[in-house]
Amino acid sequence: MTLGPLDWLLVAFGGALGGMARLAITELTGLWWGRAFPWGTLVVNLGGTLGIGVLAALAGWPAAGALGWTFLAVGVLGGFTTVSSFSLQTLTLFQEGRRNAALLNIVVTLVPGVAVAGLGWWVVGGGA
Template sequence: MTVGIVGLVLVALGGALGGMARLAVTELLARRLGRGFPWGTLAVNVAGTLAIGALAARSGWPAATGPAWLALAVGGLGGFTTVSSFSLQTLSLWQAGRPGAALANVLATLGAGLAAGALGWWLAGGGA
C-alpha cells in the first residue's frame, strides 16, 4: 500500500486525537484509583484492542487500507494505545521492588488485551 500525503495527514490527525484521549483517560483513572499501579495504561490498551478488533472485523482486515483505516486504526487507536508506557511502567514496578505488580501488569495487559480484541471482533460480526 502506498500512503500519500492525505494518508499521512489522516494518521497524524487520528494520532493526535488518540493521544489526547489516552492522556485524558490515564489521568482520570490515576486521580480516581491512584498512581500505585498503571490502571490508565491498562484501560486504554484493553479498550483500544477491543475497538481495533471490532474495526478490523467491520472493515475487512487485513485487506483494509483505505482512509478510514488509516485515520481510525493506525492513527487514532495507534495514538490511544501505548506499548511504550506499558513497558516503562512495568519496568518501574519491577525496579521499585514490586515484581508481583509488574507480572500482574504484563499478564493483565496481554490476557485482557487478547480477550478484548477477540471480543471486539466477535461483537462486530467477525465470526470465530
C-alpha cells in the first residue's frame, strides 16, 4: 500500500480530533472520579477499543487503503487511545509503591480492552 498526501492529511486531522477528545474526556473523568487512579486513560482506551471493534466489523479488518478507515481507525482512534499514557501511569504507580493499583490498571485495561473490541465487532454483525 502506498500512502498519498490525502492519507497523511486524514491521519493528521483525525489524530488532532482524537487527541482533543482524549484530553476532554480525561479531564472530565478526573473531575468526576478523581485522579488517584488513571480513570480517564482507562475510559478512553476502552472506548477506543470498542470503536475499533465496531469499525472492523463495518469496514472489514483491516480496511487498508480505505480513506474512512485511515481517518477513523488510524487517525481519530489512534489519537484518542493512548498506550504511552497507560504505560507511564502504570510505571508511576509502581514507582510510588502502589503495586496493587499498578497491577489493577494493567488487568482492567487489557482484559476488558480485548473484550470490548470483540464486543464492538460482534454487535454490528462481525460475528454472524
